[in-house]
Amino acid sequence: MDNQNLIDMANRIGDFFDSMPDREEALAGIADHIRRFWEPRMRRALLAELDHPDASGIAMAGIVKEALVKHRAQLTPATPATV
Structure with missing residues (x-):
């Protein structure tokens, strides 16, 4: 996994939401996008x-x-249960 690429992608998402006038809505939007579209890894x-x-x-x-x-709590992937 290329962490530099992940940070670059996250920064581009942040750039999009940074233009929103409501800061809390922007923060929630960033987190929601990452949670919904990024795989757990x-x-x-x-x-x-x-x-x-x-x-x-x-x-x-x-x-x-x-x-x-x-x-962070909503972005942290669930740990798979061990059998």
């Missing part, structure tokens, strides 16, 4: 990048970081 990698940013990678936009922190 991608969301895990993005959240891991939030926790441990790669110094050599692309900087995550402020609005994206804020959305991930605020809506």
